[in-house]
Amino acid sequence: MGLKKRLDFGFNGFQVPNIPRAPRSARRGPHRKSVKDGQISAFELLASLAGKLLQESESSASSNASEGNLQPAFGIDVKLERQDEHKPLKEECLDQGSSEESVSLGLTSQNINRKGIIKEFPHADSDTVLERTSVITSSDSSAKAGRHAKSVICSSRPTFQKYSGKVEGDSPGIVESCYGNVATGIEVQGDSKPLETGSLKMANPCSSKDPTELHANYPAMLNGDSNVKLSLFRDPIPNASFSRHRNDIELGSRDDDEKFSRCIKPSNRVKVFRPPPRVGGQRIRKLPSSKYWKATPKLREFEHYRYDGGVKPIYHKRKTFYNRERSQRDTLYKRRKLVDRSSVVTSDGGFSGESVSNSPDNGDKTGPAANGVSASVIGHQASFRSEESHVKLKIKSFRVPELVIEVSETETVGSLKRTVMDAVNAILRDGLSVGVLVQGKKMTDDYRTLMQMGISSKDSLDSLDFMLEPSPMQALPSLCSGDPPSLSYETSVLVTRSPGTPVLDSTMSDVLSDLPPITNSGSLAETKHEPVSSHIDILTDKTMLESQALVAIPEMSMEPLAVVPVSQKTKRSELAQRRTRRPFSVSEVEALVTAVEELGTGRWRDVKLRAFENADHRTYVDLKDKWKTLVHTAKISPQQRRGEPVPQELLDRVLAAHSYWCQHQAKQHGKHPALPAF
């Protein structure tokens, strides 16, 4: 009734044509596949480097971890061997001695420039600590899909061996991977000038590969050109207490959306999630030539009300809408899958590692090796300047935990490298926090000063360890109060471990999305596609004071940080990460109602296009669901309604439209769809 009336008044009987839709088959295109290849991975570089190093230092004393001082900051000991067919993989992992050949290699960030070109070989100076890792290749005839070669990378250190991770799958291999160099260095100094002495960087220009291997992909980590930096800063503070130190750990990517998408997208889809090109704020899209489109000339002229306030011609675009969101979600999905297949995990769910005390010669002094990648603190480097009460220490390296990788025997060396690289990236990017250990005991009191902890003397420094551990804050979304910004997943957010401390987001997207329509409609989308400056290391003093352990959440943090830790803690956030709830605003409801009045209840995609095109976080399913609830809401008494009250007027329209379209649905897609009454 009400609807009828509207029809009479609205646009003089302007009718929405009964738009025929192209047959699904016509809308569906074959899935193209593409292989984008040719990019060098860091590991390829490592490999080549390894070769040279092998030659150079083969004769030199067999490098031992304990002799790490002679090693580069980042290095792995690569061992290859043919595994006995029946020999359990685990054993292999533990059986370091059975290696037939080994290659030591190491890199520091200085060795390789961003383009992956080796600039200089690491010197065996006393500044570096070697991390040993072994790679064991074996064949496993019991593998389901034929023979598999297993490459196990694990630390040669005993403590490492309790952790095992694995990348497996029938067709493992990294579709797209990144290359990069990894080097870490953390230094805390008493200088009055904040000093960044080390950084862990990862440059991952992604390179896609075998299309069939997408599951071995680690979307989260595959930000092209990502940067991971670990650094500790210190502010000039008179009384030199650690609590005042500014510790920044930055793990993030600086990608723009394009790069990001390029990296995370499984390569069996050519689609590139690039923001639709725009002109004058409008995305440009080729109009399909289907009848569907041709049948809507009028509508094209028609300007529709959008919840976002934008008045724009409709039916100007189509599939691009969900791309961004989809890509994000796909990523999540893929990663879930990945995890489900036990891709790369550490057995204890942590970034297993060993905590090495700075005492160069006591390997047994390892503390809580079970909890994370640990850092080596170089004792002699840690000097204590008593007069200034400053504690100076240098973390030479963080150990890469054990990784177990399984790939097909037919896998290329390159893909193996990428697999490994991805595994490493996964660990490094997966949200880490730093733990401080004193004599093997984890220090959880972030407020106490070093002096109070009695770790200001050189002796005590010897027992000071750092370790990387899975971030307890991986459920980033929950940190974003209220309505998390739609951008947060591409934003680097620094948070502290202390509950209640401020969370700083580098974008104002949330604000934007809730701004009045006009601001929102065009600009938001635009904004979103800008390379978000993700390296925000703004931390309030308060934050600093409250925590020393900062967790850097990379762009993907909105999504579960998958792949590596499969511990209980992280698992939940990884697997279930629901989309953030975004209650519909009244304006959105109005837009929805209007659109449905026009289009009916069976064309949610069109509704989406018409009224929520710029609301990337609203999928047509969302709209459908919302309509469902609206109908329900309209039927119940106002007292039973919850949430932001929807104007009765709108609910009336909902009811009217609902009944109207229900009727017409019965009549085979009503011939003259209703019209909105603006």
Place this chain on the structure above:
DNA sequence: CTTAGGG
């Protein structure tokens, strides 16, 4: 990919 519905 879209729809339609149940969870």
Place this chain on the structure above:
DNA sequence: CCCTAAG
């Protein structure tokens, strides 16, 4: 919101 069967 999520998940899925269907188309």
